[in-house]
Amino acid sequence: MDIVSQGGLWSKIKPAKRNRRQQEATIGLLFLAPWLLGFILLKALPILAALIFSVTDFKMLSPETTKFVGLENYLRFFRDPAAWAGLLGSLRYFVLTVPLEMVVALVLAAIFTSERLKNKRLSQTLIFMTSIIPSTSIFFIFLGSLEYADRLIFRPLNLPPIEGFDLLLPFMALWSIGPGFLIMYGAMQSVSKEIYEAAHVDGAGPIARFIFITLPMISPAIFFTLVINLTGAFGGAVLLDRGYILSFSLSPIEGYINETMFIEAELGYASALAWVTFTVMMTLTILLFRSAKRWVYFPEEDEVNEI
Amino acid sequence: MRFRRPAHLKDAPRLTYRLWDFTGTALLNLFMFIFLVAYLSPLPFMVIASLTSPTQFHDANAPILPSERVKFNYEGKDLIVYEVPTADGVRHWALYKPSRQSSQFIDPASPEAGPITWDGQWRSLKAVYRFKPTLDNFKEFLSITKLPLLFTNTLLVALISEIGVLLSSIAVAYGFARFRIPGIKYIFFLLIATIMIPTNITLVPTYYLYSRHVLDWIGTWLPLIVPHFFGSAILIFLLRQNFKSIPRDLDEAALLDGAGPLRILISVILPQSIPVVTTVALLHFFYIWNETRLSSLYLSISPNLQMVSFGIQRSQTFFFTPEMLMVGALMVMIIPVIVLFLSQRFFMQDMIVTQIEK
Numbered sequence: 001m002d003i004v005s006q007g008g009l010w011s012k013i014k015p016a017k018r019n020r021r022q023q024e025a026t027i028g029l030l031f032l033a034p035w036l037l038g039f040i041l042l043k044a045l046p047i048l049a050a051l052i053f054s055v056t057d058f059k060m061l062s063p064e065t066t067k068f069v070g071l072e073n074y075l076r077f078f079r080d081p082a083a084w085a086g087l088l089g090s091l092r093y094f095v096l097t098v099p100l101e102m103v104v105a106l107v108l109a110a111i112f113t114s115e116r117l118k119n120k121r122l123s124q125t126l127i128f129m130t131s132i133i134p135s136t137s138i139f140f141i142f143l144g145s146l147e148y149a150d151r152l153i154f155r156p157l158n159l160p161p162i163e164g165f166d167l168l169l170p171f172m173a174l175w176s177i178g179p180g181f182l183i184m185y186g187a188m189q190s191v192s193k194e195i196y197e198a199a200h201v202d203g204a205g206p207i208a209r210f211i212f213i214t215l216p217m218i219s220p221a222i223f224f225t226l227v228i229n230l231t232g233a234f235g236g237a238v239l240l241d242r243g244y245i246l247s248f249s250l251s252p253i254e255g256y257i258n259e260t261m262f263i264e265a266e267l268g269y270a271s272a273l274a275w276v277t278f279t280v281m282m283t284l285t286i287l288l289f290r291s292a293k294r295w296v297y298f299p300e301e302d303e304v305n306e307i
Numbered sequence: 308m309r310f311r312r313p314a315h316l317k318d319a320p321r322l323t324y325r326l327w328d329f330t331g332t333a334l335l336n337l338f339m340f341i342f343l344v345a346y347l348s349p350l351p352f353m354v355i356a357s358l359t360s361p362t363q364f365h366d367a368n369a370p371i372l373p374s375e376r377v378k379f380n381y382e383g384k385d386l387i388v389y390e391v392p393t394a395d396g397v398r399h400w401a402l403y404k405p406s407r408q409s410s411q412f413i414d415p416a417s418p419e420a421g422p423i424t425w426d427g428q429w430r431s432l433k434a435v436y437r438f439k440p441t442l443d444n445f446k447e448f449l450s451i452t453k454l455p456l457l458f459t460n461t462l463l464v465a466l467i468s469e470i471g472v473l474l475s476s477i478a479v480a481y482g483f484a485r486f487r488i489p490g491i492k493y494i495f496f497l498l499i500a501t502i503m504i505p506t507n508i509t510l511v512p513t514y515y516l517y518s519r520h521v522l523d524w525i526g527t528w529l530p531l532i533v534p535h536f537f538g539s540a541i542l543i544f545l546l547r548q549n550f551k552s553i554p555r556d557l558d559e560a561a562l563l564d565g566a567g568p569l570r571i572l573i574s575v576i577l578p579q580s581i582p583v584v585t586t587v588a589l590l591h592f593f594y595i596w597n598e599t600r601l602s603s604l605y606l607s608i609s610p611n612l613q614m615v616s617f618g619i620q621r622s623q624t625f626f627f628t629p630e631m632l633m634v635g636a637l638m639v640m641i642i643p644v645i646v647l648f649l650s651q652r653f654f655m656q657d658m659i660v661t662q663i664e665k
Contacts, residue, residue, distance in 0.1 A: 038537020
């Protein structure tokens, strides 16, 4: 400031401009403050704290006896079959349900672009509705429907009755397509008509147009839906969170971490488990983003908002 | 995309073309109709089961729709009417004196004729049912759960956290959309990254923070409400996308008139963003309504503070029959579904539009 004030007329204009810039940044940061504070207090610090907990034998009931144990908790994870089962269960959930969700949502979105379809708004709301139903209701409906499914489908067809929760996962997945369907449908509507016209003139049939125009053009939407579903499989929620089922965690690793934390009260080991899950999930996300460069079409790259 | 006359029908007579067009439209709509019926099929069963009396589930031969057994009053006693196969076809007779090998029946059409003896096992007979929905399940459900309390709690938490999450998310989104801040690109990237961070990585330390060792917030609403006052990453993202699409000319005009940043937000940006703000508010409402994760951590020990989704799910140990489960399902989902239908006009539109912007 001192140097600036010595410099006569020229410097009088420049600092004013710079000050205005600085002022704008300060006010902007003030507006960002709630989130920045929340990010530090509720995200960054807890993640670091979890890392520190994970190298100790921190127990809820006796915090004062905590000592550093190095990588013991991580080694324990490698020897713990239940933890592996949980992690593989979450991965299995992702691999089993996500393709189902994606394909059904994509096919529905494609049908919805047809001008021949009547009552679009009602159908759209009905399809979306199932995605806001709380998991409590879904769980109850599933249990309560078993009786009817048995009576109307399984017994007449001489099929063995449903065992346990095998069908809950696909049921829940099919009833979660709402956001993905809306995102892909929206993306399909925004594809410019001229491209289709041109392809039509060149003799491309409806299937060829879908594969060579629609799919590449909506690849960002497909990618975004994939990210939402990946997050969901590991116990996160992006757009709609319907809560989880207490007695039957849909993300098995999440259930196992909760169990370690509550029943065993071993915060150190629970943190190590959380960090392992976090690493696996982040690796998958990064791989997904890396692969995005090959198959996702980004129309303009000047904006920050393309992820 | 507008329908075009396909190449192989270009020279076909108009009637053939019309027929082709009509068949296509009919098939497509029929497919969507069948899909929707199959997709939503558990919901009618939910309503049917919740109106069905529990005894009907014990009878494997009972009809699907809520019904009651037809009874016939004979000599002051209610007799159950069965479908009895006789030499003259199936008759609807009331069971008077059951016994293993042969039983006595009364014909309701001519009770004065007295008991008729029928040879066979009465247990293999089908009872006659008449359509009759019952509300008893709902009454029983209300008596074993504290539904009014759970609803009040949910609405209170939703309201308080809604104020917090809207105030902070709108402010932060405005900061992201309108201010030139050095490195804002990286801060925004952090925001996107936090959307994808799974909740369980922060679970253990935050649980310790709220436990009696530090803040002692367990058994209160604070862990469910306070974090929302720091804004929610996905809501900030949606709002910011929308704020960015509002032309800057209006802000600049207001700025020249001497309006400050806060004034511009309130009188220029917000009036043009009512749909997206409503969408975001609804998303948060659905989130609170469906909340079970945090409740299971922080409200398990305080039944009087629990919210509907968690509270009902917890009391599931008291009801496990199909009809009570379905009543529970209906009670938990009815309000979000009504809210969605009331707001569908712009809620769905906005979800689509905001996403394309990405």
